[in-house]
Amino acid sequence: MSGLGSPSFRSVVFAVAWRGAYKALTTPSIVLPTIMFPLFFFVAFAGGLSQLAQLPGFEFSSGYTAFQFCFVLLQSAAFGGVFTGFSIARDFEYGFARRLLLGAPSRPGILVGYALAALVRWAAVAILLTLVALAAGMDVSGNGIDLVGMYGLAAILNTAALLWSCGIAMRFRTMQAGPLMQLPTFLALFFAPVYVPLDLLSGWIHAIATANPITYVLEAVRGFVSGEPVYVGTAFALAVGLAAGFALWALRGLRSAERAGA
Numbered sequence: 001m002s003g004l005g006s007p008s009f010r011s012v013v014f015a016v017a018w019r020g021a022y023k024a025l026t027t028p029s030i031v032l033p034t035i036m037f038p039l040f041f042f043v044a045f046a047g048g049l050s051q052l053a054q055l056p057g058f059e060f061s062s063g064y065t066a067f068q069f070c071f072v073l074l075q076s077a078a079f080g081g082v083f084t085g086f087s088i089a090r091d092f093e094y095g096f097a098r099r100l101l102l103g104a105p106s107r108p109g110i111l112v113g114y115a116l117a118a119l120v121r122w123a124a125v126a127i128l129l130t131l132v133a134l135a136a137g138m139d140v141s142g143n144g145i146d147l148v149g150m151y152g153l154a155a156i157l158n159t160a161a162l163l164w165s166c167g168i169a170m171r172f173r174t175m176q177a178g179p180l181m182q183l184p185t186f187l188a189l190f191f192a193p194v195y196v197p198l199d200l201l202s203g204w205i206h207a208i209a210t211a212n213p214i215t216y217v218l219e220a221v222r223g224f225v226s227g228e229p230v231y232v233g234t235a236f237a238l239a240v241g242l243a244a245g246f247a248l249w250a251l252r253g254l255r256s257a258e259r260a261g262a
Helices: 007-026 028-048 050-054 063-094 096-103 107-135 144-172 175-190 203-211 213-226 232-260
Strands: none
Touching (some): 007 028, 028 050, 028 063, 028 107, 063 096, 063 107, 063 144, 063 213, 096 107, 096 232, 107 144, 144 175, 144 213, 144 232, 175 213, 213 232
16 A cells, blocks of 8 residues: 555545546536535525524624524535535446556545545535625624634535545445435534524433534534634534544445455
């Protein structure tokens, strides 16, 4: 196996990343859902649910548009990783992944390449989503460092979701495993405080949201936007921990694919 940083590792990373990003940004059947779903959720949540900001105890200085932008940003990051996982499963079904495993001198380079492709794919969506939110009047009170933290957390979540989906795709090697990639990600996101702050939740949903690591990532992102950072250390530790754990999961999935002959 070629070492990290070797020419063969870099060549595999570049080749896989370029192919994945090019397909994601130029294939209408891929790029349109990637862009339209986050925009739909943002318009539906920020516009249709804006009256929730009038609830007693709802305290968020940047307004409901920014409140929902933060969630949709994380949602787009997570599902950008999941959708790239779909592409990996499709590569196995069409035989490309088998040729890749046979020809690539660096196995870790394959995972890093897919992760970079997912990041590029999400970055395009994040830019468009941000522009739409600003055009809709989103108030951003955070400074430049806060915004770096906000997008940095979202990028780590994108990588974590990609690695989770990659592990599934490489174990099952079929598009039929798509629900296994998508459903846990969907539940983790929507069991966070999506529509109102955590303090306004009650009962079992409050208990689940409190135990959900995505809650603290979301709260930190909202803190960055409002210029009042909260849970910063906790959020980064949890996000990096998820990415590291799923990196091991993806590597084992890669070995499973190798043993099965893809």
